[in-house]
Amino acid sequence: MVQAPLADLRDKVAAFRAATAAALAALRAGLEQRASATAARELLELLLDTSHVVSKVEKLIKELPIAQPDSSNVQAISGNKGYSGNAITPPIVDAGIDVRETQSILLERIASEMNRLKFYTSHAQNLPFIENLEKRVQGATKLLDGSLERCFVDGLEHRDGKVVYNCLRAYAAIDNTSSAEEIFRTTVLSLLIQKIVPQNYAKAVAGVSSDDLEDDYEQIMQCVEKDCKFILEISSSANSGLHVFDFLANSVLKEVHLAVQKGKPGATSPGKPKQFLKNYKASLRFLDFLEGYCLSKPAVAKFRSEPAYADFMRLWHVAVYFTLKFQDIAGGLDSALTATITPVGMHENQTKPKILLLKQSIKLLESLQACWSDEVLVFSHSDKFMRLSLQLISRYTTWLSSGLATRKASDGSSNSPADAAWALSIPVEDFIYEYARNLRSLGIDAREIESFRALWQCVAPTDKQDNIQF
Template sequence: MADLAVASPPPAHAPAPATDLFGEPIEAHPPWFKPDSFLRADFDPDAYVAELRSYVPLESLAAELRAHLAALRAELVGLINRDYADFVGLSARLKGVDAAAARMRAPLADLRDKVAGFRAGAAAALAALRAGLEQRAAATAARELLELLLDTSHVVSKVEKLIKELPSAPSDSSNAEVQSIDTQNVEAGTGVRETQSILLERIASEMNRLKFYISHAQNLPFIENMEKRVQGATKLLDGSLERCFVDGLEHRDAKVIYNCLRAYAAIDNTSSAEELFRATVVSPLIQKIVPQNYAKAVAGASSDGLEDDYEQIKQCVEKDCKFILEISSSANSGLHVFDFLGNSILKEVLSAIQKGKPGAFSPGKPKEFLKNYKASLGFLDFLEGYCQSKSAVIKFRSEPAYTDFMRQWNVGVYFSLRFQEIAGGLDSTLTNTISPAGMNEAQGKPLLLKQSLKLLESLQTCWSDEVLVFSHCDKFLRLSLQLISRYTTWLSSGLSARKASDGSPNSPADAEWALSIPIDDFIYIMHDVHAVIGELSESGSFIGHVNQLLASCPIEVLNLVKQSILQAVEPLKELLPSIMNVMIGIIVKKSNEDLKHLKGITATYRLTNKLAVRHSPYVSGILHPLKVNDFLFYPSCFMIFSFDLN
């Protein structure tokens, strides 16, 4: 250090750095030498040398390192010389520091011991507090469990006592607890049934509380020992409640029924009440209307029709079931959980029909099936009329009884049978020979051929009340379009075969009708095509009838239906020129038959010297088909005919 100190101090003003010709400072080191790399924490000298030796000679690297070392030493000497006076006087200013540090160390150690002791005491107090809280929580839980068990035992005893008091409730005035149930409601003169129903409602509420206690104290020996008592009390309550409810139904006692329903709702046993009402009231009424023995029904020549049965059932519901529906739907009664419409009435009706008239669900007889299906929908609408709100209707439709009832009606099979009947009838008619319809068939209709009449009849059948099922109207619309397409294909294939092959044996089967028919039949076809197009046009009656049946659908649906029918008619309109061309071709062919004998004229003049004394009969023969079919004499047809003759 002394050697460094004797070095001369740096000049007051350092010389300016060297610059190049353009005034830029000249770097002291080459570009590949980076002194900042030595300051990195991850500096590795071996890796640094290995990296530079690939393009820098070792001699150059050693020279740069020595130069850098010299620069660092010079900088260190400069720093020492700059602060040398302070560095030399440092030892003089540090006298007595050790004694002062020793004096400060003692109180700091004392403070550290006190803090450690306080921390240990606080930790011990916290542990004791936590242990106390855990004991308190355990004691609280044990007390709550004990109270729960005591309440459970008390409720079980109370339920057993109230059940025992049921038979003598009206005459036993010594039991203060029974008398305190609801003295305001149990007025003087209240019958045994009403008193028992009130007691049963109270017992049911206690039973509901008992179930709540048991659910919170499961798997405990005390609860397991009381299980038999609870089951016995439940059995006695169910039996007593069933007898009281049936007695109230038989006597139409609204108060008794109301109290019993509230009791069933309290113990969450609505299905028992619904089943009791079904067995007590609904089932006897339905059995009188629908015979339950199918063999007896067949022996008595009973039909599978349901319309009359539904009318009688509606009267019975209105007369004998309306009272309980009104009670269960009364406002603020809490009895909305019951569904007597679905689980009692509809379920019993379905069971009676399945046992007494199973053929009513069979689509094998489409006409009877449709009548029964529509009558059933009307019956469901009648039952939905007792629902007080839209949510009640939705709930009724979501019941299993409603779903099972609708599942019995296989409308898909019904449509398949109707499809075969309607489409098969039209197809069989189209395969027959063209023939005009009789006077009875064509009466009141602008059509002449049986095929056209069958098409119009089939379309009207699809949308008649005796066939149409509104839930499958999309399928009937598709069937209508298929019928129109089948009629159009029948005409198109026949016209194509007539023009192309003219009797060729390779013609398709549905085109044979057009190969040999006279021109008169094509006149009928032209007339019927015009009539069918007019009937199916926007101004015709068919689209109006369909829109009237679908009036409940949105306007967008009606527009789509109309557009689909009009689009199906377009190919039929395109066949009109083809029909006219076929008729013209028939006339031209007949006219050409007389032209085959024109060669006889030249032969006659060549072989004989006879002179013509009268006109040739071939001219009148050529024009004879036109004369016979003078209906074709309008300008466009005559121009085509003349062109073909030339």
């Protein structure tokens, strides 16, 4: 009798469980349908927004030709003989200025819409509807680029700060800063710098243009100050959003790089060490001048990180220059050490005393001084010049130690080092003789010094012991 209620309860629980499972399945199906509907609605809205933006961009672009200024009319009126420069500006000129500014504002608006369009298309890729719009988008992009370039060039030619500012904001909106930098380089800088550094290698070979860059850099810096400062100030203005541009590196430095490379290729050749070092240091001063336009340390770091900066620095083969100077300095000392040893002044008249007695010692001192002279040293390779200095000292120390050890042994055996033969071949009286010559240059007659006469008689040949002539 007890089993009947339990069986009834079990049936009720099973029925409730089945009903709950069915309700849960229906709820899940409803949620999936709602999610699908939401996704479909969002996609539809995205496609509608994309189509709307494309149509809006095309409509705005169609308005651009209306905003094109009639430059021929402006020139005709401004060139009229009856027009005085002190008179009120003709309405057509003011209209031209207003038209340029209006056009730049319109282009900035179009660029903003194009930025939205790129965002929409990036979230709806591989859809037939978007693929069908691709040609329209490409056409609008091409028209925008052409119109923006013309407006930007017009603003640069007229030094219209508002137009340039609006155009730069438009370029920044469509993430095409490189085009603005290239247009400024080719439109403004190229002609100016070509007047300073003619890009004609035949003239350079004929001697019309020297390989010296110092004067050229001075003129280029004046051009930057006069013709580039306005756009540098615009692009670095606070809260403008134009910090993405780097006209210093991608326009100014890039054009200078091309001018030097084409107009004066010999200026960067380490085969002429003196000219190379002079031009290299002038280039570093020019880079310091450009960095003066950077308003903060991050701006300087950004300038130095640009590919144009690295390309310009690669023009200067400082490693090759150091190799040539290494061979010159180290080779000179090595030649002096392998030559016949001769005390200074043995065969020449001295006008002033020498601090060092041996020519080899003087050559070492001259070599060390050359390593750190302004005419040789490159600070970026100062560690290598320090290493060279230590190598020179080590080479001289080895030469001198070997010679003194051989002289002390005085056995003349064949086992003596090759670079120590000088110690056996040089007569010791030559050093005493040279010492007396140095004393005479100081106004002291060594023959009157008893200790010197005694030393001379110990080392001098028999026929010269009693006759000391200097």
